[in-house]
Amino acid sequence: MGTQIVPSGSFVVGKKSEQSLVAHLGSCVGLTLVDRQSGVGGLHHILLPSPTGADTVFEPATYATTGVPLFLEKICSSGAAEERLEAIIGGGALVGPVSELDMVLNVGGRTAEAVQSFLEREGIMVLRSETGGFFGCKISLDLHSLETRLDPMLQEEGEVDAHHEILSPSEVEEAIRNVQPIPQIALKIIMMIQEDDYDMEDVAREVRQDQVISAKVIRLCNSAMIGLRSGVDSIDRALIALGEKRLLRLVVSATVETMFPESARGYSLCKGGIFQHALGTALVAGELAAFTGLSRPDVVYTAGLIHDIGMIPLDQYVAASAPFFYRNMKETQRGICELEKERLGVTHPETGALLGEEWELPPNLVDTIRYHHEPAAAEVDLELVTLVYLADLIMSRFRVGQGLVSTDGQALEENLRRVGLRPDQFPELVERIPRNVFQAAHLA
Ligand SMILES: [Fe+2]
Ligand SMILES: [Fe+2]
CATH class of the missing domain: 1.10.3210.10 (Hypothetical protein af1432)
Known part of the structure; x- marks a missing residue:
């Protein structure tokens, strides 16, 4: 069965199929909506409760207040009937050691609340809501059975304490x-940045000469995290797309990657x-x-x-x-x-x-x-x-x-x-x- 990851700030809606939709949740909230009769289901991965106006590239699906209505609209236009929808909510955890301030801000908790109250207003039935807590979870929607699972993000229990050594x-x-x-080139760039004295030609020459590093830099340019819109297939194009300083950041990142x-x-x-x-x-x-x-x-x-x-x-x-x-x-x-x-x-x-x-x-x-x-x-x-x-x-x-x-x-x-x-x-x-x-x- 195929698995589709739903990244934060987005939702995916699908018809009955052998696929499952998955999101890994920390402070984020996951919401699944399904209509069993029409066999339509979807998963929304929500990052924050509501926009504050600072989002320069406003992406409504990021927020509970602006995103869940769109998610609902999408699922209904895909054949679901609103009155038959069943919802399950998970996530919204306080991840890691928690301070009082975290408790006060409680971003995840507020996101979950915003989701809950929207569903309530719409009269959508919430079958299960497991939000909060202190650890992340994985939410998955099986589009075949239309069942939602919430699994804590823990490693296998049982093999506890297998090994214990204090290092001398x-x-x-x-x-x-x-x-x-x-790598020497990483060190060289770190020092250039440190001293604010850049010798781009020197770096470009070295990168071009090193097949492994150029390939890594190009791969990194095209990775989801860097998110360049157009594909980059050479160091020269990367330079055009990014400019000297951003390219330099990627070169140092690519070289450091080899060590992890x-x-x-x-x-x-x-x-x-x-x-x-x-x-x-x-x-x-x-x-x-x-x-x-x-x-x-x-x-x-x-x-x-x-x-x-x-x-x-x-x-x-x-x-x-x-x-x-x-x-x-x-x-x-x-x-x-x-x-x-x-x-x-x-x-x-x-x-x-x-x-x-x-x-x-x-x-x-x-x-x-x-x-x-x-x-x-x-x-x-x-x-x-x-x-x-x-x-x-x-x-x-x-x-x-x-x-x-x-x-x-x-x-x-x-x-x-x-x-x-x-x-x-x-x-x-x-x-x-x-x-x-x-x-x-x-x-x-
Ligand atoms: Fe860290
Ligand atoms: Fe650390």
């Missing part, structure tokens, strides 16, 4: 040594999940820099790209005790670093900082790696670290691709203020992120 300092060192060195593990067993729940998280965080961080006018967007982008590199050497160890991590984060709501400390004896920020020093990355980037879960402790560039912290938080709240990447939200308010933002601007901030950054989850 020499084991950590060895794990770091086993990471392949950062592809497994779906450790920190990430899907193949390539850690890199997807890194790229998404970089894109969001760059937006935040532009939005706040603090720090240079390109520097913030690279910091976002590499903030979790400590996961590279630790991934294999986390894979061994992944179910423990999932269960514990869910049950005790403890942060990832606390669990790493308990389980492995080291955290990914600590390990990443060591790796960054080994590569001789600039001090502000090592600072970001070391303190991105506790920005107040930053030693070199408080604003940079805070921007990456916020980008990381936005990525982990609104995408569920990587279950273990969750940021401690206790200090969200304080951190927003540090970069000159009010907590009530948070939803607006989320809204400014290009939609495809969220939509690309699981697909890339």
